[in-house]
Amino acid sequence: MxxxxxxxxxxxPYGKVKVxxxxxxxxxxxxxxxxxxxxxxxxxxxxxxxxxxxxxxxxTDTLESLSLRSGDKIYVKxxxxxxxxxxxxxxxYAGPLIVYLIFYFRPELVYGKAxxxxxxxTTHIAAxxxxxxxxxxxxxxxxxHRFSHAxxxxxxxxxxxxxxxxxxxxxxYHVNHPQFTSPCMCTVWGALGxxxxxELGNFSVHIALRNLRPPGTKVRKIPVADGNPLTKLFDxxxxxxxxxxxxxxxxxxxxxxxxxxxxxxxxxxxxxTIWALAKHRNYKKEFKDYPRQRRSIFPFVL
Amino acid sequence: xxxxxxxxxxxxxxQTLLLKVDLKDAKGxxxxxxxxxxxxxxxGHGARGVNAYKFELHFYALIDDENATFVVSDNKIELQIRKxxxxxxxxxxxxxxxxxxxxIDFDRWRTEDDVExxxxxRDVRQDYEKEYADLQKRELGYIKEKxxxxxxxxxxxxxxxxYLYIMVVMGVLYYRDGVDSIGKTYANVGxxxxxxxxxxxxxxxxxxxxxxxxxxxxxxxxVSGRNFILFLMIDMEPRMYAKPVVFYVFIIWSLVELVRxxxxxxQLLGREVGLLTWLRYTIWIPLYPMGILCExxxxxxxxxxxxxxxxxxxxxPNPWNITFDMVLFLKIYxxxxxxxxxxxVMSHMAKLRSKKxxxxxxxxxxxxxxx
Numbered sequence: 001m002x003x004x005x006x007x008x009x010x011x012x013p014y015g016k017v018k019v020x021x022x023x024x025x026x027x028x029x030x031x032x033x034x035x036x037x038x039x040x041x042x043x044x045x046x047x048x049x050x051x052x053x054x055x056x057x058x059x060t061d062t063l064e065s066l067s068l069r070s071g072d073k074i075y076v077k078x079x080x081x082x083x084x085x086x087x088x089x090x091x092x093y094a095g096p097l098i099v100y101l102i103f104y105f106r107p108e109l110v111y112g113k114a115x116x117x118x119x120x121x122t123t124h125i126a127a128x129x130x131x132x133x134x135x136x137x138x139x140x141x142x143x144x145h146r147f148s149h150a151x152x153x154x155x156x157x158x159x160x161x162x163x164x165x166x167x168x169x170x171x172x173y174h175v176n177h178p179q180f181t182s183p184c185m186c187t188v189w190g191a192l193g194x195x196x197x198x199e200l201g202n203f204s205v206h207i208a209l210r211n212l213r214p215p216g217t218k219v220r221k222i223p224v225a226d227g228n229p230l231t232k233l234f235d236x237x238x239x240x241x242x243x244x245x246x247x248x249x250x251x252x253x254x255x256x257x258x259x260x261x262x263x264x265x266x267x268x269x270x271x272x273t274i275w276a277l278a279k280h281r282n283y284k285k286e287f288k289d290y291p292r293q294r295r296s297i298f299p300f301v302l
Numbered sequence: 303x304x305x306x307x308x309x310x311x312x313x314x315x316x317q318t319l320l321l322k323v324d325l326k327d328a329k330g331x332x333x334x335x336x337x338x339x340x341x342x343x344x345x346g347h348g349a350r351g352v353n354a355y356k357f358e359l360h361f362y363a364l365i366d367d368e369n370a371t372f373v374v375s376d377n378k379i380e381l382q383i384r385k386x387x388x389x390x391x392x393x394x395x396x397x398x399x400x401x402x403x404x405x406i407d408f409d410r411w412r413t414e415d416d417v418e419x420x421x422x423x424r425d426v427r428q429d430y431e432k433e434y435a436d437l438q439k440r441e442l443g444y445i446k447e448k449x450x451x452x453x454x455x456x457x458x459x460x461x462x463x464x465y466l467y468i469m470v471v472m473g474v475l476y477y478r479d480g481v482d483s484i485g486k487t488y489a490n491v492g493x494x495x496x497x498x499x500x501x502x503x504x505x506x507x508x509x510x511x512x513x514x515x516x517x518x519x520x521x522x523x524x525v526s527g528r529n530f531i532l533f534l535m536i537d538m539e540p541r542m543y544a545k546p547v548v549f550y551v552f553i554i555w556s557l558v559e560l561v562r563x564x565x566x567x568x569q570l571l572g573r574e575v576g577l578l579t580w581l582r583y584t585i586w587i588p589l590y591p592m593g594i595l596c597e598x599x600x601x602x603x604x605x606x607x608x609x610x611x612x613x614x615x616x617x618x619p620n621p622w623n624i625t626f627d628m629v630l631f632l633k634i635y636x637x638x639x640x641x642x643x644x645x646x647v648m649s650h651m652a653k654l655r656s657k658k659x660x661x662x663x664x665x666x667x668x669x670x671x672x673x
Binding site for chain 2: 006010011012013173174175177179180181183256257258259260
């Protein structure tokens with residue numbers, strides 16, 4: 001089979017590619033295109049589509065399933081410089097650890113002479129919570145998560161790091177401020193308990209999602225609760241990992257009584273709600289027997 | 303040998319043109335695009351056998367010549383062109399007479415009806431606007447104007463009168479009292495200016511309710527930017543009232559509006575006033591830089607006052623453990639206003655200007671070609 005390869009930007013032809021068989025998946029085709037036609041973008045930068053402005057083809061589709069024949073056209077769009085997902089996640093989560101602890105150690109440069117005032121117990125607890133959260137995220141990135149795409153645009157690295165590091169600096173400056181006002185200790189301990197519960201819940205859901213699909217397979221299944229009682233939230237929402245995440249940040253905000261932390265919780269909740277609604281919609285489209293009582297992210301509400 | 307022209311089949315959408323050149327096994331294809339024309343030549347198998355073919359077309363309106371492309375296939379050559387302004391063309395060429403070798407590509411042909419049926423239901427009163435107006439005139443004795451249009455006419459007229467009042471008051475007082483009136487500007491017209499600036503938030507609501515096209519975000523930031531200066535930087539700091547910069551910023555803001563509202567009125571009434579159009583898209587060239595400069599000076603003058611009064615500033619300790627440093631905010635605001643802010647606004651206006659005023663020039667050029 002021979003396919004004609006064109007540039008999606010201006011419809012200029014790159015040339016022709018000989019494909020060994022119709023069973024070739026798109027992922028392999030991308031590598032073959034770059035190998036055969038050197039002027040095309042590297043495989044990771046290619047987005048293949050059948051029409052000039054069509055949808056990007058999935059790596060797992062085969063040429064047969066797309067009804068491609070000899071002489072058909074494939075358009076290649078250059079996605080720009082790419083970076084590994086894992087690299088991005090490690091960078092965006094390691095930064096908050098470092099940034100938070102910078103303020104925690106009360107540099108005189110930031111706080112002036114008041115830097116030597118004693119640090120309250122609540123501030124210590126908050127630092128512990130923050131550290132635990134981001135260490136957990138780093139470890140999950142290394143050992144738990146699997147990524148359906150290997151790479152993402154380089155621009156995302158700067159966007160994501162700006163968001164995470166910037167908000168961390170904002171929250172950290174206020175929580176570690178010498179004139180920090182702690183809420184009453186019963187609020188602090190209660191919020192700490194809620195925070196711990198949500199962190200454990202989030203972790204449990206991530207483990208359950210990982211175990212949903214054994215390594216190397218592509219089978220899609222409806223996520224359900226496993227033996228861990230914290231995963232029961234799957235019965236109520238499609239994305240309990242996001243629900244627990246939001247719960248953790250709200251708890252942290254209550255614990256510190258810090259408006260900046262509430263803003264961060266709200267911003268994160270807004271973004272995760274969008275993702276959850278999209279994922280919920282995809283689940284319902286993909287699985288005909290998807291449980292009807294489930295909501296996207298907030299039980300009984302949304 | 304005389305120039306041979308290949309058969310060319312054309313079709314369009316609102317945004318694009320597609321020309322299909324009927325040549326097989328074409329070689330050496332060259333297409334030179336300009337904003338008003340295309341020159342094409344190639345060797346291939348066409349209506350007169352294997353020969354050198356060429357053609358030149360002068361388009362009905364402007365195209366995006368920089369991004370025009372062509373694709374050579376075994377049995378045809380396709381020229382893919384984007385119109386500079388998305389609109390349906392009644393014909394491809396500038397002149398009413400078309401070359402005999404130019405034909406319609408019926409396989410791809412689309413018209414406005416094809417698109418609009420998909421888009422929205424038709425309004426018979428708009429489709430037959432003239433007939434509908436005549437009918438109203440016969441039945442009622444007068445034409446009943448749309449409520450939206452009437453409202454917009456009165457809105458633009460009222461705003462024009464408001465800004466005219468401000469300018470006249472400032473002018474008369476300047477004429478009578480001379481330089482002394484500059485220090486009293488805010489006392490004389492400050493209240494009127496506050497009133498009319500708040501009214502401008504209606505321009506944020508107009509696109510929200512479909513009275514005008516476009517997004518509500520742009521007018522929101524424009525009006526809020528001005529009101530930030532007027533209410534937070536001037537009104538709330540009495541020591542600013544007598545500063546001469548207030549006089550200048552009021553003049554600049556008013557002059558912009560005294561051109562903008564009559565322009566909108568002319569549009570609504572269906573009358574094109576050349577001078578008004580030119581002013582609308584040119585007066586910003588001196589006024590926007592001066593306006594940005596004055597606004598910057600006002601912010602700069604406020605910084606020591608706010609350092610002293612701590613207005614808008616939040617300090618710890620407080621139960622919400624939050625801080626807000628108004629002085630730092632103003633410094634950042636100044637940085638963003640001067641460089642990126644002014645660049646964005648003025649490049650946007652420059653684009654509009656070349657679109658509105660450049661059009662006539664290109665059309666005249668086009669007519670010269672036709673002659």
